[in-house]
Structures are given as C-alpha cells and as structure tokens.
Amino acid sequence: MRRIGRSDGAAYAELVRRHLDRGLALAQRVTGSRVEAEDIMQEAFLRVWATATRWQPGRARFSTWLFRVVLNLCIDGKRRKKPAPLPENFEAIDDTPGAEQRVIDNQRAGIVLLALQALPPRQRAAIALCYYQGLSNLEAAAALSVTVKALESLLIRGRRKLRRSLGSLQEELLHTGNPGDRS
Amino acid sequence: MKINEFRRMISAYGATAERWPIELRAPALALLARSDSARRLRAEAAGLDGNLDLAPAPGPAGGSLIGAIAALRPPADHPGTTAAAMDRESLLGWFHWPQLAALAMAGVLGFVVGWAQLEGTIFYDGTGDVTNLVFGAESIDELSL
Numbered sequence: 283m284r285r286i287g288r289s290d291g292a293a294y295a296e297l298v299r300r301h302l303d304r305g306l307a308l309a310q311r312v313t314g315s316r317v318e319a320e321d322i323m324q325e326a327f328l329r330v331w332a333t334a335t336r337w338q339p340g341r342a343r344f345s346t347w348l349f350r351v352v353l354n355l356c357i358d359g360k361r362r363k364k365p366a367p368l369p370e371n372f373e374a375i376d377d378t379p380g381a382e383q384r385v386i387d388n389q390r391a392g393i394v395l396l397a398l399q400a401l402p403p404r405q406r407a408a409i410a411l412c413y414y415q416g417l418s419n420l421e422a423a424a425a426l427s428v429t430v431k432a433l434e435s436l437l438i439r440g441r442r443k444l445r446r447s448l449g450s451l452q453e454e455l456l457h458t459g460n461p462g463d464r465s
Numbered sequence: 466m467k468i469n470e471f472r473r474m475i476s477a478y479g480a481t482a483e484r485w486p487i488e489l490r491a492p493a494l495a496l497l498a499r500s501d502s503a504r505r506l507r508a509e510a511a512g513l514d515g516n517l518d519l520a521p522a523p524g525p526a527g528g529s530l531i532g533a534i535a536a537l538r539p540p541a542d543h544p545g546t547t548a549a550a551m552d553r554e555s556l557l558g559w560f561h562w563p564q565l566a567a568l569a570m571a572g573v574l575g576f577v578v579g580w581a582q583l584e585g586t587i588f589y590d591g592t593g594d595v596t597n598l599v600f601g602a603e604s605i606d607e608l609s610l
Contacts, residue, residue, distance in 0.1 A: 310523040437477035
C-alpha cells in the first residue's frame with residue numbers, strides 16, 4: 283500500500299491480482315450477480331488507489347479492509363433493486379452420461395441460491411464471510427463493522443431462515459444421500 | 466462447555482469444526498464426545514451445511530477484468546506521496562487562476578488606494594468615482610471608454 287501511495291502502478295496491479303478473486307467471490311455471493319460483482323470490484327479498487335496515501339499499516343489487514351469496502355458497496359449502495367436471476371443455463375439441456383443427476387444438482391443449487399438471495403443483505407453477507415470465504419469470526423465481524431456477538435446473531439438468524447426455506451429440499455437430500463460428499 | 470453454548474455456536478457457524486471460533490473448538494469437541502444432544506445438534510447443522518455446499522463457487526476473475534481494473538486507476542496525477550503533499554495539492558487546487566487574478570487585482574487596488582491617501586489627491590478628483598481613483602479622468606478619456 284505504501285508503494286501504491288507513491289503512485290506505483292506495478293504494485294497496484296499486483297494487489298489487484300492478489301485480492302481480486304476473493305473480493306469478487308464475496309461480492310457475487312452477496313449480490314447474486316456476476317456483472318454487479320465485477321462493477322463493485324472496479325469501484326472498490328478505485329477507492330484503494332484513491333485512499334492509498336491514507337493507509338495506516340497495522341490497523342487492519344488489507345483483505346479485511348477491502349472486504350469492508352466491498353460489503354459497503356454491496357449492501358449500503360443503491361445497487362440492490364431487484365433479486366438477482368438464477369445463473370444462466372442452470373437447467374440447460376445436457377444428454378451426456380450423468381446428465382440427469384447434474385440437472386437435479388443444478389436445480390438444487392438454484393434453490394439454494396434463491397434462498398440465499400432472499401435473506402436480508404447483512405445476514406447474507408455474514409454467511410458469505412464465515413461460511414464461504416472462511417474468515418474467522420473476528421475478521422468477519424471487522425469486515426461487517428460489528429461486534430462478534432452481533433455477527434453471531436446475524437449468522438444464527440440467517441441460518442434459521444435458510445433452514446426454514448430449504449426444509450423441503452433438505453428432507454429430500456436426507457433421503458438421497460449426503461450432498462456434502464459431492465462438494 | 467454447556468449445551469446451550471454449544472447450540473449457539475453451532476447455530477451460527479455450522480457443523481464443521483474448522484469454522485468454529487478457535488477458542489471453542491476443543492471444549493466443543495469434548496462435549497461432542499460425551500453428549501448425545503450435542504451430536505444431534507451437529508447432525509442438524511450438517512444438513513443445512515450440505516445444502517449450502519450446493520451453491521456453486523463463483524469463478525475466478527478473468528484476465529480482462531484484472532486488466533480493466535488495473536487500467537482504471539487515474540494516471541500520473543495521483544494524490545502524491547504523503548498526506549502533507551496531498552494537503553498542499555488540495556490547498557493549491559482551491560485557488561485556480563481566476564481566483565488568483567482577482568486576489569492580485571485586489572492587492573494592487575489596495576496598494577493604490579493606500580498610496581493615494583498618503584500622497585494626497587494625485588489621482589483622486591473628489592468625485593468618488595473608483596475608475597478615476599485608479600486611472601485618473603484623463604486616462605479614461607484617452608482610452609475612449
């Protein structure tokens with residue numbers, strides 16, 4: 283960040299390469315849209331460039347700070363106007379071996395994505411950070427600018443809603459095997 | 466660890482020990498070893514985790530996105546190397562040339578008025594006309610304004 287503060291374009295490009303994928307994944311998990319996530323990452327890295335001179339090493343990890351910027355853009359911005367559509371081609375016709383199972387898996391994945399998108403944004407963000415991005419509770423709380431206790435409340439409420447909305451799917455999965463084996 | 470604490474932890478973080486807060490892992494695993502209730506709670510959480518695992522992982526960024534973001538940064542006019550440099554630049558940015566010209570004119574006018582008062586009525590003809598005060602009535606006529 284110090285080098286970026288001195289207008290070092292190579293350092294900036296390296297930072298983009300190093301952190302873009304994780305930021306993009308978080309933005310996509312929270313917004314449900316790849317296109318929107320890419321826009322958000324462009325804006326987030328512009329902020330990195332613009333504020334690099336004010337960066338204070340030791341106050342927070344860069345990735346945590348970047349996640350906070352990304353979440354602010356995802357949640358607090360006026361971007362969220364309509365629920366994101368299901369992924370393209372998630373029910374596409376496929377006649378290769380194992381196609382039927384893949385179609386079922388795609389349908390289930392679509393249902394899970396819809397259930398996640400139906401959560402309030404901060405609950406969805408908490409689950410994205412802790413469950414999918416693998417952040418510790420301290421890091422996730424810092425990224426959301428809340429206490430660990432508040433983070434846990436978001437997670438508990440989010441998971442409770444998901445359990446309810448996915449209940450029927452879960453019943454079906456219990457009868458057809460553990461989906462965790464396929465992940 | 467008590468069962469209520471375990472329930473809260475697993476309701477928040479799910480069934481996989483790697484996602485639990487590091488300081489709670491050992492006591493939670495110890496509770497699991499001796500409690501049927503804890504094992505049942507974990508199995509319930511594992512069901513939801515299994516559903517969450519079905520959501521596809523977002524793909525990595527393509528080279529074009531990386532290139533686009535790297536190219537987005539403003540070029541050489543970056544704020545500078547230090548906060549002090551940034552402050553200097555923002556201060557100078559406040560005074561663009563019209564403001565500087567107006568400031569210079571005000572300074573000249575102030576000097577002339579002050580000098581005229583000191584020296585008597587060199588340019589001041591008593592009419593109170595500011596143009597006369599500065600240029601003198603003859604000068605205005607010469608300029609045919």
